[in-house]
Amino acid sequence: MVNRKPIDLLAARIKLRHLQIALAVRDAPTAKEVARHANISESAVSKTLAELEERLGFKLFERSGNSRRPTAMGAQVLPVMEALVARARSMAGIIVDVRSGFQGSLRVGVATDMGKLSLAPLIHAFNQAQPGIGLDVQTGGFRAMAELLQQDGLDALVCYDDHTLVSPELGRLRLAPPQPLVVVANARLSPLASRQSVTLHDLHGQPWCKPRPGTMMHAKLADLFLRAELDLPPRGIHVSDLLLTDEFVRSTDYLVMLPVAAALRLTAGLDAVILPIELGAHNPPTIVVWQRAHEWQPPLMRFLDFCRHRLGQEAASGAATQ
Template identity: 30%
Template sequence: MIDQPPSPEAAEQFIVRRMSLRHARVLIALHDTGNASHAAEVLHVTQPAVSKTLAELEQGLGQMLFLRKGRHMYITPVGRRLLTLARKIEADLHRAAGEVASMVRGATGELRVGATNAALARLLPRAVAALKRESPQVTVSVRTHALRSLFEDLLAGQLDLVIARVMPQDEPLGLQRMALLQQPERLAISAQHPLADAGLLSWETLSRQRWIWHMPGTRTRMLVDRLWQAKGLPLPSDLIENGDLMLSLNMMREMPLLAVMPHDVAVDAQGKGIVRLLPHDVDLGLGALSVWHLPDSHSELLDRFKLLLLEAAAEVQVPGTPAAATV
């Protein structure tokens, strides 16, 4: 139970002067586990210690942060806002720890990048290579999870930027975007495929071949399914479902397959003799390949890497496509 609630000014001062990492971690653990005993296990403390810390927060703010229903705890709107701050505190601490560790190793900074497949073939490697030529002691960490996870990590402060394509209606809120280049999809066929040199093939003929298909539930799978349905054709029945780009290319090297893939990935694979590119239109309606970051996230290293990404984008821009418009 909360005693006499403090004034708004006192609540503000409590957060600024008294809220600690201990409070932040208890708040996160309570939200993620749903009850005090599980939170205590996660934090390796006693349950009374968790309850005492939560009571300090609620007394200091004069607000309930969780509603108790049975053994489960449900976060309140005030608690959710404080949870956002707590996650940022935790993320900033981990980032600072990583930077200090890099400095101890002799490095001069760390850049944490999230990227989807469209950036991996040419754009990101060129930008990272340019950065390492300029700043050899900077540590670059690259994560290639699913797009939703990448944006969640970015919002939580666990990434500095994300390079991805997003449909206009799916653009995440609260982030700043800088467009890099258009990256259309291409239809690729294994170089060893019997139809690789057959010229323009009908969609009916293509539908009877073996395909690499994106994993169920992914955005690209939905778009490719929709493309097929727009042509009035049933989905191919001979499929290998896969979400790993390297595995897809290695399988195309080993057996006759077709796949829809980002332009840069397809061009790079064609240059290595893995695939041939077919002239069929496979526009999925994805937006320009863009770099995303938090609006208040600015550092000399981040700003320099964004410029290097723009330079790399100019080098790999698809001929015949307009440059992406920066937002």
């Protein structure tokens, strides 16, 4: 068992000012510059640095001509100190917000049709439960949204599960399980709507709202026809917006492949029907993903806790109805 007493004692003796001065020494060309920016004397800079190194038990810097450079041990701990100082600044910002009554903001991206369907009621309920948190919901392609998350442009991303999102740096929470994929057609205009059975060859000859190349759903559609030794249907358009796709299906004879939950929403008004063909394909689970380095921030913590609570309620409700 690890003896935590020396760790706790050392943590209690290291002050934020120690870390700030150490980082300033690392980044400034001279002690004089450090002193000027910190608004203290050069002797105070040297004294603070010496005090920190005494408590650490090793030197952070070594002389290199007229300048200093990190020692081997210093190079290991200085990035950690930088992260702690940055977190302290974030905490100070949160405290200022709390004083003013502002509860922070949350930037949520969505990169899937199922994500849009899952996120709308979730965001509505969260907004009712946490009205003081400002919400910014953005949509876009998976690659662009995932890159935005990694660049700190988003706090959380709702998307289909993907192998590129499996990383120790990322937290993941499943929002919806995999769903069967079905084909939806206009109930009046599609010549396939009244069929008792439909084949892949029948589907291939019709106009389609096809997913954009490079997306998961595009790959699913291509694989579907490949199994029948067919190329993608030549007729139709590429479209990635769920609402625009809905309008095409409601007003034209275009076909679309959707997760069954999205299809049932579209067919509820009797404008569209699910065609009688078993595709044998599913979409991946829908997940929310975030950077673990930021999960301590209050708005994100509250959102994730809210998601977990809702999932627990849904699981309990499902068990009660069985």
